[in-house]
Amino acid sequence: MPETILKLVDLKQHYALRGSLFRKPKYVYAVDGVSFDVKAGETLGLVGESGCGKSSVGRTLLKLHEPTAGQIFYNGQDITNLSPSEMVSLRKEMQIIFQDPMESLNGRHTIGTILAEPYEIHSIGLPEEREVWIKELLQKVGLPASAANRYPHEFSGGQRQRIGIARAIALNPKLIVCDEAVSALDVSVQSQIINLLLDLQKQMNLALIFIAHDLSVVRHISDKIAVMYLGRIVELSDTETLFSNPQHPYTKALISAIPIPDPRQRGKRVMLEGDVPSPMAPPPGCHFASRCPQADSLCQNTYPTLTQNNEQHLVACHQAVST
Known part of the structure; x- marks a missing residue:
């Protein structure tokens, strides 16, 4: 069994907005209790709509942003409270690829x-x-x-x-965060970059965290996928299980939106109504309840915990767990 190279436990990243003399500062709950682990040589896909907190997870686990709460373990070592100078030696092993290479290159x-x-x-x-x-x-x-x-x-x-x-x-790292690394590229170029990443992963036994909003791209490269909505993971499973048997209504909607060339293979599109709640004032219950056709009073008032529904398949949904 490959060793676990990264483990997040209830990671939170709350960004403070500037207050005033008479008003308390408000917070953006970008990441609000995310837990997962990644093994050596494994790829975790992190997907969700823009603004769901994917990039904040990637930058916080690398400690480019200091976490608000939770724990980050790298190779079994708790690095959550390490100072920037203490992190220098670990920077060789933990790297990031940014979305816009022109902005990240001098x-x-x-x-x-x-x-x-x-x-x-x-x-x-x-x-x-x-x-x-x-x-x-x-x-x-x-x-x-x-x-x-x-x-x-x-x-x-x-x-x-x-x-x-x-x-x-x-510097021969062990972990690379790919933060929307192919989102700004043409489709043909995307496939070349993904194949390059896969080749390098095999050669160097790299662990990858692949952040994207395109599920079809994530499916091609990932061993397992975490679906995020408004700062929290709502479903986590190996790739094939997630696509063959999605449990969360949000995951089902995302998968139904993937373009399929053959009209005979297209399923029914799941259309979501309403807007994503503000990350400054997330609702008390399930964050997806206002857009979910299956939501009831329990969903409106109590947030579901990420629960094991089947083997290696976690889902945060009262309706999915109860079925």
Whole structure:
């Protein structure tokens, strides 16, 4: 059995909004009690609508944002309260790939300078060794060694994302958070980047947390999937079980919205009514109750806990658990 490399226990991230002299500050409950674990060499897909807290989970577990509450375990070590200086040594093992590579790459630096930065920060290797490693990194992600002398604006979106991936794997990490890593790319380029990530995962035994809103993309790359709604996980299962037997009404709606080319294979589209509640004032009961056709008084007043419905299949729904 692969070892558990990451474990989150009731993780919370509440962002404070600026108050005033006479008003208390309000909070955005971006992440409100998320728990899951990821094993070495495994991919967890994290899906949900925009604003559900997916990216906040990714950045908080890496401690780019300090958690409000809960615990983060990396390789069995509780890193929740580690200071930024104490986190430096772990940064080599925990990396992130951002959604927009152009925004995350310094346009004034050459690609060689950008890729050399991780080695410089951690004082690894001599300058001549770094040059060799940079060429190997570029070749590993499908770019020529000559790319080291060029600038980010000289590359396409897909090529820039390959550079972002090269930077993420430079120090041989064990865990990478892919924060909407293919959302800004054309469909044909998306498949190339996903295949590249899968190849690197096999070569390096990487654990991936793949954050996206496109379920069809997540299905292709993930071993298991967590569905988020308004800061909480509403369903968590291995990929095939989730798609063959979704339990939560929100998951069913997301799956029904996946485009299917063959009209004979299309199922009935589940249309959701109403708006997502504000993350500044989440309702007291199930957060999905105002949009759920199955909701009753229990759903309106009591939030369902994430409960094991079947083997390795967790769902937070009073109706699903009771059936």
